Amino acid sequence: MFSPITSYDEPGVVFTFGGNSFGTWLFFILAVVLFVGFFVRMIQHENHAYKAIIEHAPVEKGPAAEGEPPVY
Amino acid sequence: MTPEVEDAIASMTAVNNEFFYWMSIALMMLIHAGFLAYEIGASRSKNVLATAMKNLLAFATIVASFFFVGWFLYNAMPGGFIEFNDAAKAALPWSDNMGPNTADQASGIFWGAFALFAATTGSIMSGAVLERIRTSGFLVLTVFVGSVVWIIGASWGWHGAGWMLTELGFHDVGAAGCVHMIAGFAALGILINLGPRMGRFLPDGTPVTIRPHNLPLTMLGLFLIFTGFFGFLMGCVIYGPTGYATIYGSPTTLSAFAFNTLMGLAGGIIGAYLTSRGEPFWTISGGLAGVIAVAAGLDLYHPGLTFVIALVGGGLIPFIGKLLDKMKIDDVVGAVAVHGGMGLYSLIVAGIFLAGYPNTDGNPSISFWGQLIGAAVFAALGFIPAYLLSLGLKKAGLLRIPPEVEEQGLDLSEVPATPYPEGIPVTAMKVNGSVLVVTEGVN
Numbered sequence: 001m002f003s004p005i006t007s008y009d010e011p012g013v014v015f016t017f018g019g020n021s022f023g024t025w026l027f028f029i030l031a032v033v034l035f036v037g038f039f040v041r042m043i044q045h046e047n048h049a050y051k052a053i054i055e056h057a058p059v060e061k062g063p064a065a066e067g068e069p070p071v072y
Numbered sequence: 073m074t075p076e077v078e079d080a081i082a083s084m085t086a087v088n089n090e091f092f093y094w095m096s097i098a099l100m101m102l103i104h105a106g107f108l109a110y111e112i113g114a115s116r117s118k119n120v121l122a123t124a125m126k127n128l129l130a131f132a133t134i135v136a137s138f139f140f141v142g143w144f145l146y147n148a149m150p151g152g153f154i155e156f157n158d159a160a161k162a163a164l165p166w167s168d169n170m171g172p173n174t175a176d177q178a179s180g181i182f183w184g185a186f187a188l189f190a191a192t193t194g195s196i197m198s199g200a201v202l203e204r205i206r207t208s209g210f211l212v213l214t215v216f217v218g219s220v221v222w223i224i225g226a227s228w229g230w231h232g233a234g235w236m237l238t239e240l241g242f243h244d245v246g247a248a249g250c251v252h253m254i255a256g257f258a259a260l261g262i263l264i265n266l267g268p269r270m271g272r273f274l275p276d277g278t279p280v281t282i283r284p285h286n287l288p289l290t291m292l293g294l295f296l297i298f299t300g301f302f303g304f305l306m307g308c309v310i311y312g313p314t315g316y317a318t319i320y321g322s323p324t325t326l327s328a329f330a331f332n333t334l335m336g337l338a339g340g341i342i343g344a345y346l347t348s349r350g351e352p353f354w355t356i357s358g359g360l361a362g363v364i365a366v367a368a369g370l371d372l373y374h375p376g377l378t379f380v381i382a383l384v385g386g387g388l389i390p391f392i393g394k395l396l397d398k399m400k401i402d403d404v405v406g407a408v409a410v411h412g413g414m415g416l417y418s419l420i421v422a423g424i425f426l427a428g429y430p431n432t433d434g435n436p437s438i439s440f441w442g443q444l445i446g447a448a449v450f451a452a453l454g455f456i457p458a459y460l461l462s463l464g465l466k467k468a469g470l471l472r473i474p475p476e477v478e479e480q481g482l483d484l485s486e487v488p489a490t491p492y493p494e495g496i497p498v499t500a501m502k503v504n505g506s507v508l509v510v511t512e513g514v515n
Contacts, residue, residue, distance in 0.1 A: 008174070015171035024166045028140075035136055042208045043470065046486060053485040054476045 085313045086177040092311045093181040099303020100188035102296050104131055104195065110293025111199045113286040114405050118481025119203045120285065120491040126207050127198060133211050134194045134218035138187045140165060142219040146186060149227040150234045185307040186223070189251060192304065194218025196255035197458075199405030201262060204269050204478050207486065209462075209470045216461055217258045217454075225250040225453050229446055232321050232433075241436035242446040243426055245318045246308055246367025248418035249450040256412020257454030259403065265462040266471060268402030270478055279397040282404075285496070287352060294356045298337060301363055305329050305370065321432045324371040335375040336366040339382030347387040354393070357410050358386030364414040368422035368443075372429060381421050385414050412454070419447040 004018030017023030108127045115123045148160035162169040162179065169179040194214035201210060229236035230250045236242035244250070273279055284290055309324060310317040318324050340362015341355060348354035365385030366378045373381070392409035403409070423443030430437050465471040477485050484490075 011175040013168045013171070013173050013175075015173070019168035019171070020166055024171075028165050031136070032140060035133075035140070038133075039208060039211065042211070046206060046208055046473075049485045050474050050477050053480060054474060 089311055090177050090181050093185045093307060096303045096307035097181075097184045097188050099306065100185075100192065100300050101303075103188075103192050103300030103304060106293045106296030106298075106300055107195045107198065108293065109296060110290050111202060111405065113288070113290030113293060114199060114284045115202055116282065116481070117285040117492060117496060118483055120483060121487040121489055122207065122482030123202060125487060126210055127195065129207065129211055130195050130198055130214045130218075131191050133215050134191045135187050137215045137219035138190045138223075139170075139183070140219070142190055142223045143170075143183050143186060145220065146223045146227045146231070149224055150231045152228065152235050186226075189226075189247065189304070189307065190218040190223060193222040193251045193255045196252070196407055196411050197259035197262060200259040200403045200407040201266055202404040203482070204472055205266055206470055206473055207482075209465045209472075212465065212470070213258075213262060213458065213462060217255065217458060221258065221453060221457055222250055222254045225254050225450055229450070230319055232319065236442075236446050236449070237320055237431065237435050239436070240442035240445055241431050241438050242442050243320065243422055243429070243431070243438045244368040244419060244446070245320070245324070246305055246363075246370045246418075248364050248367035248415045249446060251415075252364045252367070252411040253415025253419070253447070253450045254454035256408050256410070256415055257451050258458035259407045260401070260412055261455045261457075261459030262462040263401050263403055263408070264459065265466045268400060269404075270475060272402045273400050277398075277400060284353070291352060291356050294360065298359055298363075301360075302333065305333055305367075308370075318371055320435070322371070328371050331375045332366055332370045332373050332378045333363060335378040336362040336370075336382040338362070339379040340365060340386030343383035343386030344389055345386075346383075348390040351390070354390045354406070357389060357406050361386045361389045361410045361414045364411065365418050365421070367415075368418040369426050372426055377425065381425075385417050388417065389413060416447055416451065419443050419450070 002016045002023060004013055004015070004021070008014075013019050015024075017027075104127065108124055111123050111127060112120050144160060144163045144165070145154075147163040148154045148156065154160075161167060163183075164170065169176050170183070171180075173179070194217050197217065198210070198214065226234075226247070228234045228250075229242050229244060230247055231237070234242075269282060271280060272282060306326070306329075308319060309326065309329070310319060310321075316324050316326060337359045340358040340360070342358070344358020344361060345355045348358075362382030362385055365382050366373060370378075389406060389409045392413040393403070393406050396403055396408060401408070420443060422438070423440035426438045427440050428437055436442065462471060473482065
């Protein structure tokens with residue numbers, strides 16, 4: 001369905017969608033958006049974790065795992 | 073020669089070429105294993121896992137961003153500014169060449185090798201900023217240095233058509249400038265904005281040693297980096313059907329690199345041992361300093377000269393470290409001294425000993441002034457953008473962790489796991505009949 005070729009007779013592009021195609025563009029943009037989203041999510045996680053430790057609240061809800069440091 | 077034989081030779085050449093750089097990539101992965109071990113060991117036990125996560129994520133984000141933009145910049149900017157030439161168009165992420173293509177056996181493997189160079193450059197500053205930088209802020213900076221800044225420097229000075237070669241006759245076969253110097257000067261710019269760890273300097277400016285929690289692991293890490301460097305330097309040569317050439321197109325051999333890499337390692341370790349009086353951290357860092365000190369001229373130095381250059385370079389790094397201490401700059405792993413200082417030293421020394429050597433394709437000969445101007449360009453390219461971006465992150469509150477978190481450690485807050493749940497063995501020593509248990513103090 002996403003193949004740019006019908007046989008291997010001629011050497012050339014074999015990656016999904018083919019070069020300079022809508023599919024390639026779409027997934028390139030999606031990859032960049034996810035990449036930026038990772039940073040946003042990470043900053044949110046850090047802000048939450050720092051706030052919790054400053055307020056002496058547990059960072060993770062639920063019982064502590066064996067060997068984990070006690071809830072501050 | 074029959075067409076069948078010619079076809080077979082052409083196929084084998086392509087396969088050999090791909091395999092050569094595949095091995096280079098695999099060996100360069102050891103640099104990252106080394107960085108991980110090195111920095112984990114250099115951290116205090118309260119920041120061990122956060123340090124490991126920082127290294128892992130640096131690798132992941134640089135590789136991805138190098139696909140998005142880095143390879144394009146390398147191919148588009150040898151003239152100084154972005155030009156949409158054929159090589160640049162082929163390096164765009166949606167082009168025919170930037171994915172599986174049975175007619176192209178070069179793009180992916182060269183992109184991969186350069187992605188590992190990029191990850192190395194971005195990871196160099198990682199150790200300098202340990203234990204107080206926000207991981208997200210660090211990743212923004214490392215992506216910027218690893219996928220934008222250094223690759224522009226490489227396009228200018230580490231490329232067969234780069235303007236520093238065509239205008240200045242610049243020579244730096246082992247990437248002492250575009251990788252090490254840019255990374256070291258970027259680290260310096262970031263450290264100025266980041267500030268030292270809590271307790272690193274007394275109010276009167278006296279430096280306080282914050283001891284690594286696992287120095288043996290740090291030493292093992294550096295030895296892994298040494299090993300990975302053979303892959304790094306392997307990737308610094310062009311392997312083709314007629315033999316090896318430098319990135320500037322002049323003929324060379326892996327034998328040349330073997331002589332001088334090993335003698336550089338040896339000289340650097342001995343030099344750092346002598347001036348640090350056998351301090352383990354500086355001594356083993358001296359090996360890295362030695363290789364970087366001779367990297368610019370690995371293809372041309374006599375091994376005896378290499379040994380002397382590396383010994384002096386390795387001997388200099390503890391003094392550069394002390395100078396940074398006086399300036400109240402807390403560089404946890406000596407990255408500014410080893411990479412920035414030795415990168416600069418390497419380019420200048422190459423200007424002294426290699427001046428007058430010819431280049432190919434009508435490019436100017438190597439000269440002292442060409443090397444000096446090249447070094448100044450890399451210093452500015454490394455320092456200024458990283459300083460400005462880290463200043464912006466600082467203003468936005470995204471550069472440094474809060475003091476409460478720094479005091480308690482990132483592993484307790486940011487990382488949902490603990491590295492040593494059963495504690496760390498400590499050495500019990502008898503003092504006047506009673507037992508004294510030595511533990512790490514936190515200032």
